[in-house]
Amino acid sequence: MTIVTPLPLRASSTRRDALRFYGTWLAVILVILILPRVFSSGGSLTTFSLAGISIIFALSYNILLGQTGLLSFGHAVYYGLGGFLAVHAINFLGAAKWPVPLPVVPLIGGFAGLAFALLLGWVSTRRGGTAFAMISLGVGELVASSTLILRSFFGGEAGITTNRTKLLHSFGFSFGLQIQIYYLVAAWTIIALVAMYALTRTPFGRMCNAVRDNPERVQFIGFDPHVIRFIAFTFAGFFAGSAGALSAINFEIANSAYLGAQQSGLALFAAYIGGIGVFIGPIVGAIFITYLSLVLSDLSSVWQLYFGLIFIAVVAFAPEGIAGLLLRHRPIWRAGEIMRVLRAYLVAAPPTAMMLTGLVLGVEIVARHAVDSRDNPMMHLFGLSMDTSGPLSWAIAAVLTLGGFAIARVTWTGVARAWDDAMTAARAEGYLT
Numbered sequence: 001m002t003i004v005t006p007l008p009l010r011a012s013s014t015r016r017d018a019l020r021f022y023g024t025w026l027a028v029i030l031v032i033l034i035l036p037r038v039f040s041s042g043g044s045l046t047t048f049s050l051a052g053i054s055i056i057f058a059l060s061y062n063i064l065l066g067q068t069g070l071l072s073f074g075h076a077v078y079y080g081l082g083g084f085l086a087v088h089a090i091n092f093l094g095a096a097k098w099p100v101p102l103p104v105v106p107l108i109g110g111f112a113g114l115a116f117a118l119l120l121g122w123v124s125t126r127r128g129g130t131a132f133a134m135i136s137l138g139v140g141e142l143v144a145s146s147t148l149i150l151r152s153f154f155g156g157e158a159g160i161t162t163n164r165t166k167l168l169h170s171f172g173f174s175f176g177l178q179i180q181i182y183y184l185v186a187a188w189t190i191i192a193l194v195a196m197y198a199l200t201r202t203p204f205g206r207m208c209n210a211v212r213d214n215p216e217r218v219q220f221i222g223f224d225p226h227v228i229r230f231i232a233f234t235f236a237g238f239f240a241g242s243a244g245a246l247s248a249i250n251f252e253i254a255n256s257a258y259l260g261a262q263q264s265g266l267a268l269f270a271a272y273i274g275g276i277g278v279f280i281g282p283i284v285g286a287i288f289i290t291y292l293s294l295v296l297s298d299l300s301s302v303w304q305l306y307f308g309l310i311f312i313a314v315v316a317f318a319p320e321g322i323a324g325l326l327l328r329h330r331p332i333w334r335a336g337e338i339m340r341v342l343r344a345y346l347v348a349a350p351p352t353a354m355m356l357t358g359l360v361l362g363v364e365i366v367a368r369h370a371v372d373s374r375d376n377p378m379m380h381l382f383g384l385s386m387d388t389s390g391p392l393s394w395a396i397a398a399v400l401t402l403g404g405f406a407i408a409r410v411t412w413t414g415v416a417r418a419w420d421d422a423m424t425a426a427r428a429e430g431y432l433t
Contacts, residue, residue, distance in 0.1 A: 025194075032186045036179055045178045046250075051290045052182075052189040053246045058270035058282035058289075059196050060239035065268070066276035067205060068232040069212030070125070071133045074140025075240055075267050080259030081116050081143070082109030082241025083248035084154060087162045090249075094166030101170035106188050106245040113241020117234045125229035128215065132229075140264060147256035159255025162248070175249075185246050192239055197279055199235060208232050266293075269307060273314050275321020284323045302367045306360075335426035344411075344418035351407035358400025365393055 035048055057079055064070040086109040093100045124135045147154040154160070165176045173180045199205050207228050210218045215225040248254045257263065266289060274285020289307075296303035318325045332338050361381060368379050368388045377389035386393040426432045 028193075029190060032190065036182055040179075042178055045182045047290065047294060049178070049182050049185045049250050050294075051287050052185040053243050053250065054266070054270060054286035054290045055189055055283050056192045056239055056246070057243040057267050058274070058286040059192065059279075060236045060243065061267040062271045062276055062282045063196065063199070063208075063232055063236040063239070065271055066281070067200065067208040067212065068128075068229055070128055070136075070229060070233070071268075072136040073133060073261065073264055073268075074136035074138075074143070075236070076259050076261070076263035077120070077140050077143045078113035078117055078237040078240040079244035079247075079263060079267075080254070082113040082244035083254040083258045084160065084244075085109055085112035085241075086245035086248045087160045087254040088153075090162045090164060090167060091160075094163065099168045102164055102167045102173075102175050102249065103170060103184055103187070105167070105249060106242040109245020109248070110238045110242035113244065114234055114238040116241075117237025121230050121233040121237065125233050126226055128211075128225070128229060137261075140259070140261060144256065144259045144261070147259060154256065155254075157256060159253050161253045164249050164252055181250055185250065188242065188246055192242065193283075196239065200279060204228070204231065269311055273311060273321055275323035275325070277320050278323050278327060281321045281323040285321065288322065300364065300367070302363060305363060305367075309359075331426040331431040332422045334431045335422070335429045337422035337425045340418050340422050341415070344415040348408060348411035348415050351404045351411055353404075354400055355404025355408050358397050358402075358404055361393070362397040362401060365397060 036045060039045075039048075057075075060078075061072065061075050064072050064075065086105050089105055089108045090102075120139055124132060124139065148156060164181075165174050167175075169175075173183075175181060175184065207218065207223060211225045211228045218225050218228070244254075244258060247258070270285035270289045271282045272285070273288060274283065275281025292307070292310075293303070296306055300306070314321060320328070329338065329341070332341060364379060364381055365386075365388045368377070377387055379386050379388050379393075386396075423432060
């Protein structure tokens, strides 16, 4: 009989966990380095750069929402001010010919976001919940409206432009090419990812979670929830400012859109749709939102409406977000029951796709009628041309939506049954407590 002592098991498990942890980070870095070799077009590099900037911004937002429980409607303030300060810094440093390279500029944007977070955060974070949300909304509108008043600083509606190649060249990079901007954004994204992940693992990160879950208990054990919220707020402001500076470098302009409510809404969408409960959630959400916004804006004039529908669907059916939903399948996967659930998903997919197709068709027909149905009633969708002035297109949309919904309702009952059976099996094998 072989006796296995607990210590070697723990040591082996620790080594395996460490290997998996560092292997995951190494794989992420390799993917970031290889991406421009596989997708080398200018459009792809721009998309990757925007995704990197969105990841930093969404993760900074999640320091507030996911970790500390602060719902902010004005996080774009620190993003936008970081972008404006970065543009002014590039213009000043370029004109003065100071030997400051462009990779340092995101740090300037970060400290700008930090400075304004220090200035506005102490009052904003005195209380959490609804009070904080309303104060953040007011601060956001106040700063956004200032762009039309302080024209010498914000440049009015046109914004402030710059030339990123005027700064000191570094590592042989002039940063005129998009591939060089991609590597700059990628480097800052990796730095921000590591820093924000490390923040979640510190005792301070745990205290943020405690303030989110039960601020009264935190105060009872001797810590001030206001101070913890304020420090988390300043960290979020720093990373939001660095993201804004990278965006300004990428587009060589900063304008009022950087500070608007829509920018804050995109961060909220990315964090919530990706999943605020896990670290990779906002990363997944930022990539998803960036790709969807670029694709949908080319296909439909009402693409923002689809964002709203997706957000409602996530809140209603998957409040833990995309990443959280995927992680819920882990015990089923480990128990070997994943095929049972996948078969149920495959059965439910066709009627669900049918319902969504009808819904999209209905939205596009309504949008066409609202804009220019008299001049041009023809609509092109899914490779087909439809006359939106006739009843046929309306009937097709209604049949697809209602018929798909009726069938999907039955098939998703089968999904729920398969899910319950798989979870029961996973629990019986000890993969779920």
